[in-house]
Amino acid sequence: MKKGTQRRATRTSTKASQSRGVGSNGDEAGQPTANGELICTTETTLAPEQLLELYRYLKLTRMVEERLVNLSRQTKVVGGVFRSLGQEATAVGTAYALKPQDFIAPLIRDLGAVLAKGIRPREVFAQYMAKAWGPSGGRDLNIHFGDMERGFIGPISHLGDMIPVMAGIVLAARMQKKDLVAVAYIGDGGMSTGAFHEGLNFAAVQRLPLIIVAEHNHYAYSTPTSKQTAVKNLADKAAGYGIPGHIVDGNDVIACYEVMKNATDFARAGGGSVLIEAKTYRRKGHAEHDDQRYLPAGELEEWERRDPLDRFERHLITQTIATREKLDEITSGVQREIDEDVAWAESSPMPEPEQSAYNVFDNDVVPPAFRPKVLEV
Ligand SMILES: Cc1ncc(C[n+]2csc(CCOP(=O)(O)OP(=O)(O)O)c2C)c(N)n1
C-alpha cells in the first residue's frame, strides 16, 4: 500500500485523539504534565456535571469488578471473572457518548459500557451468581445477557460474530427509518476472525452507521498482538474497508468520549461505518485464573502509571473541576449502591431447574423439561 493511501484512510482526526500524542508505535498513551504525571485532554465539549458523571461510572465499573473478585473468592460466582482493569475509560467514555436509542454489543472487558447504558449493578451481581432474579435467570453468565429496552445486545461467545449481527441491526433500523447507531466492541484478537471481516465489509459497503471500537489491549489470552496481526495500528485495517479509522488514547476517558461523539455524528449524518482503535492495556490476566507469567518485566508497571482512573482524578483536581472531597463523596455513594445491590443479589434464590426450559425457544412449544410428562399421557 502506498503511504499516501494509508494516511488518507487511517486518520486520527479528532483533536482529542491527536492531543493525547498517541505515537506512531501506538504505545505512548498520553503526554506527561510538567511533573511527569498524566492527565486527560482538556479539549472537551463535556460540562463539569457530565465529567463527574463519567467519574462515577469509572469508579462504579472498577468497584463492581473488585466486588465480583471478592464474591468469586467466596465461591459465590459461577464461572470466571474477567476484569477490565486499566481499560475502563475505553468502555465508559465511548458508551457515554451514545443516545438512549443506540445499541451496543459489549465483550467481557466492557462492563463500563453496560453500566453507562443503564444496567444496574444488582443485575450484574445476580447474573454473575446465576441467580433467579438475574437478567438471564441463571441461564448464562457474566455479561452474556441482553436488554432490548436499554440498547444492549448480549454477546455471542464466538469472537467476531457480533459484527455481522450489529450490521444487521443497523440495516433493520434503516429499513424501519429509525435514527440509531450501533457500536460493536472487539478485541485485537477478535479482529483477526473471518466474521469480523465479513461483517465490517458488509457494513462499509452498505454505508451502515456501525462503529467498531477495537480494544488494543496488547494481548489475546497470552498471545501478544504482534504475534497475530501484521499491522502496527489496528486502525490501519480501516483502509481495507474504505472507511475512516481513528486512533484514540484508550486510557483517557475524555478523549474516548470525544472520538465516539465525532464518529456517531459522522455515522448519523449518513457517512457510514467507522473504526476506532483504543490503545490501552489489559492489566489483569485473561480471567482471574491467569497469573500473567508471560508478561515481559516492567510492562505492567509502565501501564500502571497510565491508570485511567488516577489520570482522570488528577485531571479533575488540577483543572479545578472537583475537589478531593467531592470525589470521595462520589466514591462513598458508589460504595453504598454496591453494598445494597450485592445484598439484593445474595437474597435472590437460585432458579428452579425446570426454568431452564423456558425463554430459550418459543415458550409455546412444550418446554423440554416437561416433555416426559406429556409423553406419559
Ligand atoms: C472464534 C473464537 N475463537 C476463540 C475464542 C476463545 N477466546 C475467548 S476470549 C479470547 C481472547 C480474546 O482476545 P481479544 O480479542 O484480544 O480480547 P481481550 O480478551 O483482550 O479483551 C479467545 C481466544 C472465542 N471465543 N471465539
Ligand SMILES: [Mg+2]
Ligand atoms: Mg486483546
